[in-house]
Amino acid sequence: MPDDLLQRLRSFHEHTFPGVQDQFQDLVREGQHPTILFIGCSDSRLVPYLLTGTGPGELFIVRNVGAFVPPHDGSAGYHGTAAAIEFAVLNLNVAHIVVCGHSHCGGIRALYEGVPPQATNLKAWLELGREATLPVQVTPEALSRTEQRAVVLQLERLMDYPMVRERVGAGGLALHGWHYVIEEGEVYVFDVKSGGFVAASLAEHSGTGPFRPHDAADDGHAIFNEIDSSYGPREGR
Numbered sequence: 001m002p003d004d005l006l007q008r009l010r011s012f013h014e015h016t017f018p019g020v021q022d023q024f025q026d027l028v029r030e031g032q033h034p035t036i037l038f039i040g041c042s043d044s045r046l047v048p049y050l051l052t053g054t055g056p057g058e059l060f061i062v063r064n065v066g067a068f069v070p071p072h073d074g075s076a077g078y079h080g081t082a083a084a085i086e087f088a089v090l091n092l093n094v095a096h097i098v099v100c101g102h103s104h105c106g107g108i109r110a111l112y113e114g115v116p117p118q119a120t121n122l123k124a125w126l127e128l129g130r131e132a133t134l135p136v137q138v139t140p141e142a143l144s145r146t147e148q149r150a151v152v153l154q155l156e157r158l159m160d161y162p163m164v165r166e167r168v169g170a171g172g173l174a175l176h177g178w179h180y181v182i183e184e185g186e187v188y189v190f191d192v193k194s195g196g197f198v199a200a201s202l203a204e205h206s207g208t209g210p211f212r213p214h215d216a217a218d219d220g221h222a223i224f225n226e227i228d229s230s231y232g233p234r235e236g237r
């Protein structure tokens with residue numbers, strides 16, 4: 001008796017694949033040309049293809065706990081997410097980078113509640129969201145705001161990648177910050193002009209696109225500071 005996972009693999013090959021065989025063979029023959037780099041949290045309830053109505057060949061995806069972007073600090077190490085960003089921009093020439101956080105994010109919650117002592121990698125990784133935390137009691141509201149602030153923080157950090165900054169400045173790359181609210185089926189997109197998140201059903205565009213060109217005079221956190229001060233509970237959410 002095949003186990004459950006094996007049954008699923010067989011089902012894909014026998015039932016699903018025949019319907020998409022031509023599409024996949026085209027993608028092999030012509031290569032992949034995705035136009036979107038999707039940086040998302042690893043959470044199982046975040047399903048990028050469903051949210052964006054995309055299929056094979058359309059999204060280049062990198063996922064991690066919290067949908068975080070590590071700093072481009074030149075340090076040698078196994079920086080999987082940084083490598084994916086470089087590959088997507090320099091090799092695939094993507095036109096969009098989406099950073100997608102979500103409601104009820106365990107990574108964001110762990111910023112307040114901590115992680116098991118043996119999770120040393122997780123503990124270090126979560127520091128990439130530390131700056132988004134608020135000096136308040138942990139409430140659903142505070143967590144939601146932190147999730148959104150974390151998205152903006154990652155957008156700011158993306159702009160520190162030389163190849164990202166360059167492409168955004170040249171108008172060939174747009175950055176989008178999204179906060180997916182699982183229970184509503186709604187993505188809230190970051191609007192750089194208002195400094196807040198707007199429901200996709202009401203928004204005029206799919207995010208910041210393009211993110212404002214990096215200003216050399218900026219301390220790199222101008223927008224984050226703006227959002228910091230302009231945020232009220234549930235405001236703009």
Ligand SMILES: [Zn+2]
Nearest residue numbers: 041043105106
């Ligand atoms: Zn998450």
